[in-house]
Amino acid sequence: MTDDIQKLVNVLLNGLTQGIVIAAFALALVLIFRSTRIINFAQGSQAMFTTYLALTLLNRDFPYWAAFAVALAAGFVIGAVLERVVIRPLEGGMELNIVIATLGLYVAIQALAAILFGSDYQSFPSPFGMTGFQVGDLNLALTPTSIFVLCTVGVVGVGLTLLFQKTQLGLTMRAAAFDGEVSRILGIKVSHLLTFGWALAGLVGSVAGILVATGTFIYPSYMETLIAFGFIAAVIGGLDSPVGAVVGGVLLGLVNSLVSGYVASGLVTLAAFALLIVVLLLKPGGLFSSTTARRV
Amino acid sequence: MLTITDLTTSYGPVRALDSVDMTVEAGRITAVLGANGAGKTSLLRTVSGLVRPSSGTITLDGTDITGAPVESMVHRGMAHVPEGRGVIAELTVEENLRLGARGAAKRPSDAPAPVRTLDDAYQLFPVLGDRRSAQAHTLSGGERQMLVIARALLARPTLLLLDEPSLGLAPRIVAQIFDLIRTLVADSGLTVLLVEQNARSALSIAHTGVVLNLGKVVVTESAEVLRNDTALRHSYLGF
Helix, strand or coil: CHHHHHHHHHHHHHHHHHHHHHHHHHHHHHHHHHHHCCCCCCHHHHHHHHHHHHHHHHHCCCCHHHHHHHHHHHHHHHHHHHHHHHHHHHCCCCHHHHHHHHHHHHHHHHHHHHHHHCCCCEEECCCCCCCCCEECCEECCCCHHHHHHHHHHHHHHHHHHHHHHHCHHHHHHHHHHHCHHHHHHCCCCHHHHHHHHHHHHHHHHHHHHHHHHCCEEECCCCCHHHHHHHHHHHHHHCCCCHHHHHHHHHHHHHHHHHHHHHCCHHHHHHHHHHHHHHHHHHCCCCCCCCHHHHCC | CEEEEEEEEEECCEEEEEEEEEEECCCCEEEEECCCCCCHHHHHHHHCCCCCCCEEEEEECCEECCCCCHHHCHHHCEEEECCCCCCCCCCEHHHHHHHHHHHHHHCCCCCCCCCCCHHHHHHHCHHHHHCCCCEHHHCCHHHHHHHHHHHHHHCCCCEEEEECCCCCCCHHHHHHHHHHHHHHHHHHCCEEEEEECCHHHHHHHCCEEEEEECCEEEEEEEHHHHHHCHHHHHHHHCC
16 A cells, blocks of 8 residues: 555656646747747757756866756757857748757758767756655655756746846737737837847756756756756746746656556657647647637 | 938839939928829838838938948937837737837937837827736737837837838727828928838828839828819729
């Protein structure tokens, strides 16, 4: 009986931790999609690259938080530079051109990382313990590291919410995302905001990249599972809703964990796609899509 | 205030504006009239910088603004109310207004303006005050028109560009909005460049009328003359 409870609690806890990391990555995708209607396929590669930067610093005995901060700053700068140098010149043409460019970046950044950092598995340390807490007779799958993960994504979520809802910058970003031309008429420099949006997405993606690596191994393609799950979570949430990305991520994490714990771990990917199909059949725009508001 | 000289705007091989010359005098309402496709909206979009002209010049208060980016116009004292109202539907009434007020930041603080704060806007349009937290897509057509006019005024413009404010509105609301524009101009010295298909309503408040046909200016006259010129009204203005 206790075993059953322990298993259920731990499956849910695992699902929550996995889901919140998926949510963080999905947030990065949504940040770019809502302002440009483009899926950035290179998001995972950018995050992988900045995680390698952090690891390089950690291997040179920099403090964890310094490495963390540098990775985030690098994510921000890389996002802005890619938007200015690669994406901006393609604007005005077919949207597909930009999508293909992000696919190219996805491959190119991975190759660059393999050249610079090697393609071996390297362990990425955690700043906190990895042993689960014990409550009475229960051995929980909740570790100090997973609490760190939950709190970090919580901070990112609250920070983005405050940015979008409470600041002038956030208001102009939303305006630019919904109606670029009217925003320009109102004097908003939409093109600067696009760059800032890519930079912000790069930063949030870097957070996800580090969190998924924490306490485990990294290699140039270690983000691939997260990329797939992040896309699914973002689509489930409606692709342009930050809240939807978080809900989609947590939902997907829980479903994955339940399937892996009670059915078979080999069916996780299948279950993720099944969830995607079910959600899209019931709500074709995703759970939190704002597109209905436009159909006036 | 606004001087347009030999202005030509083309979309590919199509000339939307063909050597347009006109002036908009300060503190007055200038109405640009003409049928659908005459080039009225293209004129406003070129003046506000959304479209680059292929030739000609636009000067605002003596400064050449031809080809200046549209984002800079608010700071130069020009506010454009686009065709089809241009509310940002997903944002609330208050957020739309805050975006307008943001444009006033780089305006001289002593610029005469009838609407300086959000409260002024709510006083001018009480219906907006009642619905300040509502998403703009829930507003009626008339309320949306009031919202975009209030939003434009919050940027403290000296020149207001209005594109078809009467479009799709009930005659009673049209009368109310035109009345408001007339009062604003009379009381605050605002300058208005008004584009309208509804020539009768536009001429009722305008000082000067410019008739466009196929991208060319065919008549520039005082509104009073246009109102009384039956032949012209029949051939170009449809009333």
